[in-house]
Amino acid sequence: MNPPETHPIVIVGAGAAGLLAGIFAGRSGTPALLLETRPQPGAKIRVSGGGRCNVLPSIAELADFHTAGSPRSMRNMLFSWPLREVREFFERDLRIPLKVEDSGKVFPVSDRSKDIVDALLRACHESGSRIRAPFRVSSVRADERAGTGFLIAGNDGTRLRAERLILATGGLSLPKTGSDGAGLRFAKAMGHTIVPLHPALVPLLTQDAAWHELAGVSVDVEITAERDGRAAGRHPGSLLVTHRGFSGPAILDASYRLTGGAEPPTELRVHWGDVPDWDKELRAGGPATVGSTLRRHLPRRLVTRLCDVAGVSTEQRLSELPRDDRRRLVEALAHYRLPVSGNEGYGIAEVTAGGIAIAEIHPATMESRKVPGLFLCGEIVDVTGRLGGFNFLWAWVSGRRAGEAAARTR
Ligand SMILES: Cc1cc2nc3c(=O)[nH]c(=O)nc-3n(C[C@H](O)[C@H](O)[C@H](O)COP(=O)(O)OP(=O)(O)OC[C@H]3O[C@@H](n4cnc5c(N)ncnc54)[C@H](O)[C@@H]3O)c2cc1C
Incomplete structure (x- = not known):
């Protein structure tokens, strides 16, 4: 059997967190390969905010988020990229004009979530990272024989190897957008604790x-x-x-x-x-x-x-x-x-609360404390924001941090 194709960084999931991880891994000098189940990446961004994408809140405090873990760790993860700079990333870097509505929610001036997805895909491509879609990852495990890296299998039989792995597969909410909890199962099999899951932002x-x-x-x-x-x-x-x-x-x-x-x-x-x-x-x-x-x-x-x-x-x-x-x-x-x-359950819920325990993640890098070389970001992690752009803020911030750190880790 031929050895599997090897990549320095593989990101499973090209949603909000995965795309940011891809952009910042590429910009930090190590472009990544993103694997995405859905033919079109960013499905949840497309449907978000009623098709308008409430991309950010205008103000964010620790009290706008929930975790079963330490608020201090969550703070270190969340405020590693100040909200003002996240907004500048969208407005200056991606060149998407934003507006703040009376509710304090931030939307693209165009009111089109597609503009956000298109700009993220362009930035990802320009960073040198590449997306393979549709590609459903069916299993992931540490490469024990080599003592480092990860073996990844696609459900079409494709085998890949990654030096570093970023799991950005989201939670269980709105499964038609591609989130079915696979990443949570991979993390659990690699020894992570999953804080009990439940639907949130739900009737x-x-x-x-x-x-x-x-x-x-x-x-x-x-x-x-x-x-x-x-x-x-x-x-x-x-x-x-x-x-x-x-x-x-x-x-x-x-x-x-x-x-x-x-x-x-x-x-x-x-x-x-x-x-x-x-x-x-x-x-x-x-x-x-x-x-x-x-x-x-x-x-x-x-x-x-x-x-x-x-x-x-x-x-x-x-x-x-x-x-x-x-x-x-x-x-x-x-x-x-x-x-x-x-x-009303995951079919309707906007997010999944619970997820990978933050005590098992280094706040400065989003790297797993259990499995070196494994990085975790977005909704898969036990951090949930309230309504108003807070969940995207978490996805952008944690995705960027995971991408940058994975690129710099040797
Ligand atoms: C209807 C709706 C509206 C929302 N509106 C807003 C809003 O306006 N503002 C806000 O802040 N938040 C909103 N949210 C929440 C927000 O969309 C999520 O918090 C955010 O998308 C999470 O980002 P993520 O990258 O972690 O996960 P996701 O965006 O879910 O991305 C995960 C990706 O991983 C892929 N994937 C999963 N398993 C595999 C696998 N085995 N192999 C390959 N790929 C895989 C999925 O297909 C998906 O593309 C909304 C959610 C919903 C459902």
């Missing part, structure tokens, strides 16, 4: 049928994610009641807090409407009824539902509302525990 389900009847109701809320009774994050935005549960930006954003595994469970508490202090509002109501006062701020069907939850009649005059009734109503209006029974 939530409820078994409480009374909510299903409110399908179509949309309202501004602030959701507080509480763990052990303490606020772990606040998520303002709109909430949409669906036939199966809850969706809308505030829900998608809060959903990544519903962590799995050994972490304490998280509850989502909802403050309905834009009234800052519901207790004050009810006390000021005078002779008006509960229903008429609430309907000034909330949709009629929601008012009926929340009064049912609190066990208070909509016809009750506020001036005659017993103290206990007011307390229960304020609880329902300002601190309602959302009855979540699950989520």
Whole structure:
């Protein structure tokens, strides 16, 4: 049998993280070979942001991300490339004009995700890195006989050898874009710990049928994610009641807090409407009824539902509302525990939370602490951002760092 074709760096996955790794490996003097399942690389970038690609946030803090690992390691990984410089990379280097919308999200001025993909592919090509697609990697293992490097098999029988390997295969979300968790299996087989996975940025389900009847109701809320009774994050935005549960930006954003595994469970508490202090509002109501006062701020069907939850009649005059009734109503209006029974799953989720434990990765290089020569980046790693361009920011930053470091490692 002929020896397998050998490459200094092979990158599995030409999505957001893989393309950045390819560009920066090439620019650092060691062009890479990227292997991609899908005929067209960057499938998830193409569909992102409703086809507009929310490429970055305008501001990013550590609190916008979640990991089961050490926040300090995550900080070292995340802020190795300051947000201002990432933006300059897109605007000056790739020559894609960007705009910041009122929501704080950054999009290409053209509103076309294709422009981002095209520019990344061009930069990757100019760096000397090459993409082989479609090429599905079916197995990866350390080359134990040689004592260094990796053996890679494609599902068409092709065999390759890599001196250094970058896994950038993404998670499990939206499998039609090529992500089926293969890279996570490869990493696990090579000794890595996988923090339990779960869908995130995903609509939530409820078994409480009374909510299903409110399908179509949309309202501004602030959701507080509480763990052990303490606020772990606040998520303002709109909430949409669906036939199966809850969706809308505030829900998608809060959903990544519903962590799995050994972490304490998280509850989502909802403050309905834009009234800052519901207790004050009810006390000021005078002779008006509960229903008429609430309907000034909330949709009629929601008012009926929340009064049912609190066990208070909509016809009750506020001036005659017993103290206990007011307390229960304020609880329902300002601190309602959302009855979540699950989520819509990976088919719909924007990201996969969990992944390769960051304690097993060198923050300065994204190289595995378990397998020298193996680099890990993007969604495959246990770092999840909230809604608003944070997940791409993680993919760009970690991909660049892995590519540069792999190119410089001998
Ligand atoms: C509908 C949707 C909209 C989104 N919108 C946004 C947004 O606007 N802003 C934002 O920040 N984030 C958004 N995200 C999340 C964002 O797309 C991901 O976080 C990001 O793409 C992760 O980058 P990645 O390179 O790690 O993984 P991916 O982009 O998923 O890339 C992984 C690549 O690896 C390839 N691959 C997998 N297994 C193999 C294998 N065995 N062999 C060869 N290739 C393989 C896949 O085909 C894929 O191309 C969205 C996600 C979805 C699903």
